[in-house]
Amino acid sequence: MNENELKKLLDNSEQSPNPQAKQEAIRTAVNAFEAMHAQQKIAEPIDDKKTEKKSQGLFSWLRLTSSSNKMNRRTPMNKPRFPQQRWFLGGVATASLAFFGLMLATYHPAFKTPTPMDMDTYELNLPEPAKKPSLPEREIQTEFDSAAAPPAESAMLDALSKDKRGQLPDAELMSTPGLARAKITTEKRAQQTGFMAERKLMADDAYTHPSFQAEGKDRFENFETNPIKLTSEEPVSTFSIDVDTASYSFVRRQLKQGVLPQKDAVRLEEMVNYFDYHYPLPDARNEPFSRNITVIDAPWNDKKKLIHIGIKGYELKEQPKSNLVFLLDVSGSMASPDKLPLVKQSMNLLLSKLRPDDTVAIAVYAGAAGTVLEPTPVSDKQKIISAINALQPGGGTAGAQGIKLAYQLAETSFKKDAVNRIILATDGDFNVGISNTEELKGFIERKREKGIYLSVLGFGSGNYHDKLMQDLAQNGNGVAAYIDTLSEAQKVLVNEATSNLFPIAKDVKIQVEFNPASVSEYRLLGYETRTLKREDFNNDAVDAGEIGAGHTVTAIYEITPKGSGAELVDGSRYTKTEAGSEKGDEYAFLKIRYKLPKENKSKLLSSPISKHTKADATALREANFATAVAGFAQLLKDAKYTGEWTYQDAIALAQEHKGNDEYGYRTELVQLIRMASIAQEM
Structure with missing residues (x-):
């Protein structure tokens, strides 16, 4: 077999040879090589220098010769053509890729807790942000009021949208002055130091995680039907x-899901x-x-x-002036599409009903509370909308601190000739900062007496805390409504805005x-x-x-x-009331x-x-x-x-x-009764 025949045979082998064919190919190649080498020995004298063993590279042990080719020509023996070499090189490449992939899969850059910062101004790439004025300190004589507030920066950073805060892969970025990606400026204040941000910032979109929903934990006050x-x-x-x-909207949601409430x-x-x-x-x-x-x-x-x-x-005859504070829950429990995204749409709808000289401020709370927007005239509507749309969920639910901050903002911009009201949008899942709800209600009552009212808008299900929201609204002289759809937001905040505000x-x-x-x-x-x-x-x-x-x-x-004869309770034997008085x-x-x-x-x-x-x-x-x-x-x-x-x-x-039935609400009732009839039979 000559070299061309051997080359042709190897090139045409698309699959690995069986062991017998493999051994036969090796013997054939060795015989051909030894025959050629014997001819060269006869033709010329032995040169010790030329026959000196030389390194043939990393894979020299795979080669069939221990000396250089005397003829210094490229033959098939000089190329890695054998199946063994193909397997080996392929295996090395595969192993390298597997090792590289394993390293990528197991490597996680550590997200470190940000170093303590005192947040004084929160910016969202808005035009000409106003510098935050110092809020006057107020003494509030309750245990609730005097509790140390968690750091504001946590809520502010949590509220930033993904494109605002960007990726934060290590502590070096967090220590960069100004946190350019988050657009947050800081200013030291002597009375607010030493607090640590309580949670890690996550760059992924929280709406993709349904695990935030705690299904089946909606809470309602137990009560018995009025007796005769x-x-x-x-x-x-x-x-x-x-x-x-709120009750009607929640019942509607349940019936549309095919279950009785x-x-x-x-x-x-x-x-x-x-x-x-x-x-x-x-x-x-x-x-x-x-x-x-x-x-x-x-x-x-x-x-x-x-x-x-x-x-x-x-x-x-004329809509009064308004001084409103939007207190928005941006905690992790608000991550589902029927919560924070619907809150944003609802607040934007409400803006359309306000006067240009009305003022709106925005406070948020998650693991802590923070100011997103200082009191701003509605004439600067785009600034308000930008602040609302930039919010994202994450963290705990420090509702008590959020309520306290919202009242501070309302007092800062209080107007005697206007309606001063806080609008709280939440699922009611307060899990941070409330040790005594009676103290919280008492705090709201005192603010009500000063002319600041509180209305509550409920969102979502699964961990909806109806009882707390009813209590807050009642003590705040406000309305408690439940927003399950954008059309319900239209009804409450646009069609009925005058009566609700x-x-x-x-x-x-x-x-x-x-x-x-x-x-x-x-x-x-x-x-x-x-x-x-x-x-x-x-x-x-x-x-x-x-x-x-x-x-x-x-x-x-x-x-x-x-x-009438329809009495369900027997009359008294000894007490009679004569008719015809x-x-x-x-x-x-x-x-x-x-x-x-x-x-x-x-x-x-x-x-x-x-x-x-x-x-x-x-x-x-x-x-x-x-x-x-x-x-x-x-x-x-x-x-x-x-x-x-x-x-x-x-x-x-x-x-x-x-x-x-101008808006179709009454027609919808008929449909809901049919749904209840069907759900009852299931």
């Missing part, structure tokens, strides 16, 4: 009005008051709202009656005294968490709900007329107390509720639709008083009395 009461034993019912709507999530009054009702406006501006009374038969028991009490606030009356209480001669039993539908003692009605020190411009509030009593044509007597926003002394409105109350077609339609909502809520919460009334009956009643 005997008029002869307890003729007077007192409660605070409620204009919150938790029973404690269903608050009947919030379900009813989610809808606007076409009640007449007040006749004169000397009274902030009108009173409207309608009496209809109860659809689930025609022997009982439903008394509807509706009030409607007057409309504002601008109060026309505060501490509104309702008291109804039922006539034992006409009514044997009664029960209040809803308002279980808003009931008051009888003596609280005339006590101006007792807080109650507020009503905003154009707001409607509805309360419903179910009564059992005397002698002087007030026998009255079911009850209604009293309403309220204060004007800047006054501390209440005013009284009153009127009898007659058996012969007349209602026009509009009033009857609105009362029947409200009844459909109330019946639906009872079916979800506790149907022990609705007899054989069903979801289908609720659908029929709501469908018949939808009326003018």
